[in-house]
Structure formats: C-alpha cells, structure tokens
Amino acid sequence: MGWAGLVTGVLLLLGGAPAQGAPTTATCRCDAGLERLAGEALVLLPGVEEEVALRLGWRYAGPAAEVVIVRDHARMEEEVGGAVPVWAVGVARVVDPRIVVRADLLAAGQGGGLGPVLRHEWVHLSWGSRAGASRRALPLWVEEGIAEEIGGGITVDAGAALDIAAAFDRLIPLVDLAVRFPAGAWEADLAYRQGRSWVRTLVRHAGWERVRQVLEDLVTGEGDRLRLPGEEAFAASLRHRTGLSLGEWNALWHRSLVVDARPWFHLVLRDLPWLLLVGVALAGLLAYGALRRRRRREIDRLPDGPPDEALPPADADGI
Numbered sequence: 001m002g003w004a005g006l007v008t009g010v011l012l013l014l015g016g017a018p019a020q021g022a023p024t025t026a027t028c029r030c031d032a033g034l035e036r037l038a039g040e041a042l043v044l045l046p047g048v049e050e051e052v053a054l055r056l057g058w059r060y061a062g063p064a065a066e067v068v069i070v071r072d073h074a075r076m077e078e079e080v081g082g083a084v085p086v087w088a089v090g091v092a093r094v095v096d097p098r099i100v101v102r103a104d105l106l107a108a109g110q111g112g113g114l115g116p117v118l119r120h121e122w123v124h125l126s127w128g129s130r131a132g133a134s135r136r137a138l139p140l141w142v143e144e145g146i147a148e149e150i151g152g153g154i155t156v157d158a159g160a161a162l163d164i165a166a167a168f169d170r171l172i173p174l175v176d177l178a179v180r181f182p183a184g185a186w187e188a189d190l191a192y193r194q195g196r197s198w199v200r201t202l203v204r205h206a207g208w209e210r211v212r213q214v215l216e217d218l219v220t221g222e223g224d225r226l227r228l229p230g231e232e233a234f235a236a237s238l239r240h241r242t243g244l245s246l247g248e249w250n251a252l253w254h255r256s257l258v259v260d261a262r263p264w265f266h267l268v269l270r271d272l273p274w275l276l277l278v279g280v281a282l283a284g285l286l287a288y289g290a291l292r293r294r295r296r297r298e299i300d301r302l303p304d305g306p307p308d309e310a311l312p313p314a315d316a317d318g319i
Contacts, residue, residue, distance in 0.1 A: 025064040027064065028042050028067040030068065031071045031103070041067050048118045056150075057216070058130060062125065064097070065099065067099045069101050073102065079098070079100045085188065087105075089110050090102070090117040092124035112152060117153060131215075131219050134233075137234055138218055141191065141195040141198065144195040148199075149199050156189035174194070174250060177191050177194070197253065197257065201252060201253040204256075210241050214238055
C-alpha cells in the first residue's frame with residue numbers, strides 16, 4: 001500500500017522546527033510520496049493546538065491524536081472506516097483520535113490549505129473529547145460553524161452558495177442541520193457557510209466569550225440541570241448567557257445575511273423574476289423598433305414615378 005510510516009523524522013529531513021507553544025503529542029503518517037506534506041503537518045500542529053485552545057478556552061486533553069495524510073478518497077474511507085463524502089478535505093474521528101486529510105483536494109486548492117484544515121478538525125477533536133456524551137447537545141451547524149470560524153478556510157469551496165441561497169430564499173432550515181449535513185457538495189458548502197455566518201452573528205453581537213460560556217454550560221451539565229434534551233439545552237444556555245432566545249438569534253442571523261451579502265449580487269437576484277419580465281419587454285420593444293426601421297427603409301427604396309410599361313411576353317423557345 002506504500003506507507004511512509006511514522007514521520008517524526010521527516011522534520012529533520014526538511015530542516016523544520018515546531019511552531020511556538022507546547023510540543024504536540026500528535027503523530028503523523030502518510031501515503032508514499034506525501035512525506036513532505038506530513039512533515040509540514042508536524043510543523044503546524046503545535047501552533048494549531050495552541051490557537052484552538054485559545055479560542056475554545058481549553059486545551060485538547062484526550063489521547064494522543066494521529067494525523068494521516070492520504071492520497072485520495074478511497075484511502076480516506078479506508079482510514080476512516082466508513083463512507084465519507086467525496087468533497088471532504090479532512091475528517092476527524094473522536095473515538096480513536098485521528099485526523100485524515102486528503103492530499104489531492106489540498107493540491108486542488110480546497111480547504112484553504114493544510115493549516116486551516118488541521119485547525120478545523122482539531123476543533124472537532126477538542127470539543128468531542130471535552131463534551132463526551134454531551135457533544136450533540138451542541139447542534140452540528142454550530143459545531144461546524146465554530147470549526148470553520150477558527151479554521152479560517154472553506155471546507156467545501158463550491159462557490160458563493162450563501163449569497164445565492166439568501167437571494168433566492170433557499171437557505172437550509174437550521175433544524176435540518178442539527179445532527180447531519182447534506183451529502184451533496186453544493187448543499188454541504190451552503191450548510192458550512194450558514195453555520196459559520198450564524199456563529200459570526202453571535203460573536204458580532206455578544207462576543208466570543210459568550211460562545212465559550214455556552215460550550216462550558218453544555219460540558220458542565222447546565223443543560224442536564226435544566227433537564228432539557230439535546231438542542232433544547234443549547235437554546236436554554238444561549239438565552240441564559242445572551243438574554244435572547246434561539247429563535248431571536250436565528251431571526252437576527254437572517255437579517256444579517258441581507259446586510260452581509262454582496263449588494264449588487266443580492267439586489268439583482270432578489271428581483272430576478274421582475275428583471276426577466278422587464279428584459280423580455282425591452283427585447284420586444286427593440287425588435288419592434290428594428291422591424292419598423294426596416295419597413296421604412298423598404299418603403300423609401302420604392303420608385304416615385306409610375307410603373308414601367310409591361311414587357312412583351314417571352315417566346316416559348318426562350319423559356
């Protein structure tokens with residue numbers, strides 16, 4: 001299968017040094033030919049752990065994690081041990097802490113680079129390890145939104161999905177994203193962007209510290225104390241920490257989409273049916289005007305005098 005094995009020694013070959021911060025306990029292995037990328041991951045991991053810890057408010061304390069760099073989708077599914085969407089650049093497994101990264105998609109420019117992908121997936125490892133059985137008390141769209149915001153990349157990178165969906169009123173209901181994301185690339189890209197923009201709305205109006213407080217409530221059992229299951233615990237903590245209900249935050253987020261959308265893009269697409277009707281009417285007027293000008297030119301070319309005398313009939317032999 002062509003393994004390069006454990007690549008701690010790759011740092012020596014590259015002449016690299018770990019980033020500042022506590023040394024990482026993570027290891028890294030890779031498919032054959034990807035040793036340099038695996039070495040880059042080892043260089044990045046100490047800084048990745050530090051950055052995620054600063055944003056979340058705690059350091060990952062689970063078993064030593066392993067980063068696996070694979071060449072393609074088939075290898076990713078093999079490492080993950082199950083089906084993985086074809087658009088996934090990285091996948092985090094919390095049970096046996098592992099981050100699997102696809103080199104081919106990174107090379108194609110997806111994910112925003114190795115650093116953002118590692119930060120994104122490290123958020124999942126950190127949250128899953130700390131929350132344990134309470135992990136799903138945090139809706140998946142919020143967890144992915146936090147991971148995207150801290151990661152700094154675009155997980156799927158399928159285009160301006162959020163602007164288009166907001167303009168056409170095609171946003172995915174957040175309740176549908178509480179426990180799973182769509183399998184299609186365009187829909188998944190939209191789901192990630194919705195989650196990130198929702199988290200940004202919360203941070204913009206309440207501050208990042210409120211995000212940490214809500215996460216801590218779910219970890220320490222605030223939701224259990226209130227005897228609320230799943231997303232209701234998140235909603236209760238959100239109201240407790242911010243004074244606004246989940247519904248009010250959702251409404252605030254919807255309003256923010258209009259403000260944040262690219263103005264020309266939103267204004268044009270919002271009234272697209274009306275613009276199409278105007279375009280058809282304008283095209284009809286232009287066609288009518290062109291026809292009138294053509295008929296006028298034909299009339300102007302007609303002779304002013306009487307018609308010529310009739311010609312004599314041609315001989316039959318001339319036909």
